[in-house]
């Protein structure tokens with residue numbers, strides 16, 4: 463499967479960079495969770511100093527290649543761009559991507575020697591990697607505990623049509639080589655499993671488990687969980703052949719799975735089945751547009767009631783819904799309409815209704831959703847233990863996880879320095 467988006471040419475990038483107003487208060491930068499100095503890197507494109515531009519971004523966001531392709535710019539930098547008041551916002555992420563596509567990271571990084579203590583980082587996804595980079599820059603020795611391939615969702619799940627493997631793997635290899643003191647292929651689920659070597663710990667496990675529908679027959683053949691499909695697609699394993707697939711959910715993962723299925727089997731039908739209306743879809747605009755462009759259709763206001771089939775799935779019975787009052791999510795709640803059930807014939811169903819926290823780390827205080835509670839400095843209720851990323855915020859973006867990893871690293875450094883002075 464080919465990557466959907468094409469990179470800017472040099473001419474396009476310079477024309478776009480010249481549209482920037484170089485706002486003195488840089489609202490784009492303020493809207494970026496990683497606080498990337500956007501006007502500075504745009505200025506460097508204008509003077510064709512791409513190496514300098516790359517270093518400016520990398521300093522603020524170590525996942526520069528990954529975010530250059532998959533950061534949801536419409537929710538962050540571009541949403542705040544002053545140029546929108548004149549005509550259209552600067553295409554910031556595409557300029558960012560242009561830089562990464564035309565440069566390589568510096569081979570001779572000048573880092574402080576790693577003379578300080580080891581810090582345990584549990585989880586090698588975006589938050590864990592960002593924390594490791596910041597700690598190593600300060601002379602600490604980050605040790606990452608990760609059972610799977612380093613990189614988390616961008617490396618293991620985001621589809622090749624948006625993020626080719628060579629791009630994400632190149633990025634992770636660079637971080638691994640330069641910033642990580644040690645990796646341990648161990649799944650840590652309790653602080654007791656760590657030895658006395660670590661005075662500080664950062665928990666960034668993400669949300670490893672998927673939510674399932676509480677309806678009959680979710681275990682029939684032909685019913686899959688979304689991440690299973692995405693993980694396989696990432697390593698080149700095609701989903702089973704189908705005539706008509708239904709993807710249940712309305713978030714980014716649901717839309718991404720639908721696009722992957724449709725692009726793998728363009729002559730088959732793929733329908734997203736969502737219990738609210740189009741307006742309440744949680745997926746980013748770009749994900750929705752990509753799904754529509756690839757030929758995915760939508761069945762809105764449909765609440766799954768029962769999956770039908772004998773051994774194999776044959777379809778799903780859904781109840782038509784109307785929207786009631788706003789619920790805890792801030793969106794209008796779908797209410798079933800009596801006697802409105804109908805059957806959608808399907809030979810493949812993918813459940814994509816979200817992720818949940820695993821029941822790890824009994825020592826750590828959590829909220830009712832199982833997410834770790836942290837203070838403003840990302841510290842938990844256990845001294846020396848910090849947490850960040852999806853396990854704290856719930857499902858969030860890569861750049862938000864990077865921001866949390868950086869913030870946690872800053873707090874860990876303060877904590878470690880403070881301990882020495884006790």
Ligand code: SF4
Nearest residue numbers: 482483485490543544
């Ligand atoms: Fe340029 Fe837009 Fe940022 Fe202003 S807000 S500096 S116009 S990118």
